[in-house]
Amino acid sequence: MLQFPHFVHAALFAAALLTSGSAHAQGAPGIEEKAKLCATCHGEHGIPINKQTPVIWGQNEGYLYLQLRDFKSGSRKNDLMGPLAATLEKDDMLALAAYFAKQKWPNLQQPSAPDDVAAKAKTAAGSVxxxxxxxxxxxxxxxTARLAGQWQDYLQATMMAFRDKSRGNNPGMSDLMKATSPEDIAALSQYLAGLQIDAYLGQGR
Ligand code: HEC
Ligand code: HEC
Structure with a gap:
């Protein structure tokens, strides 16, 4: 993250605005204003600014809320999300989770995994x-998070982070990732990133 000082700047800027807005906590008015700040990194139309920043549009509501809670408590650590989440009250987090869960998951145009990678991923997914x-x-x-169509780089990084417990907010996922080899994690990342599932799920989840 240190090689991108402008992101840090954006986070501080966003944190300042979030703090100034949270005076009216009741019913979390102005949540759309706050959500605009998230777009600095998570994208205007749901496509994040880089492959290390996960899609949050159309992600599951309970999962989104728990991540914001965990960034605030520090059980999930990240230099950008930690300071931001620290400025949010529970009402804001619930409202932001509900807001982003209603958006449509963006298509990141990642290719389907080749057959050999898909086969390796399916075997690993089946055994775990x-x-x-x-x-x-x-x-x-x-x-529980949606994984289909998420950035390959983010999926791989976060699975490896569960594995070495640098992402420590879900011990169950850490145990599962420890039982999975780095090669299988690489195959799973490529396979999951290339899944196009929105036709099955219908529009506008
Ligand atoms: C300065 C950039 C930046 C801003 C602004 C930002 N985020 Fe993030 N966000 C990130 C990055 C980077 C990650 C990945 C962190 C990691 O790898 O653990 C992330 C992760 C998340 C996650 C976890 C998603 C997952 O799949 O686990 C949620 C939820 C989230 N952000 C919500 C928000 C919300 C809501 C806002 C606005 C209030 C916001 N973010 C603003 C950069 C940002
Ligand atoms: C026992 C239930 C369970 C099983 C089995 C499981 N997961 Fe998870 N997974 C979860 C839960 C719950 C979360 C959310 C953790 C949190 O709150 O941080 C999660 C989170 C994740 C994330 C993080 C998503 C994000 O946006 O950051 C990835 C990636 C993931 N799981 C991949 C896998 C893969 C691949 C497998 C099989 C090899 C697997 N999981 C098996 C329950 C499970």
């Missing part, structure tokens, strides 16, 4: 049982 929680199209639900 990912679909038991992330569901059959990797759409997730509630407090």
């Amino acid at each position: 049982g990912c679909p038991a929680c992330h569901l059959e199209h990797f759409q997730g639900d509630g407090s």
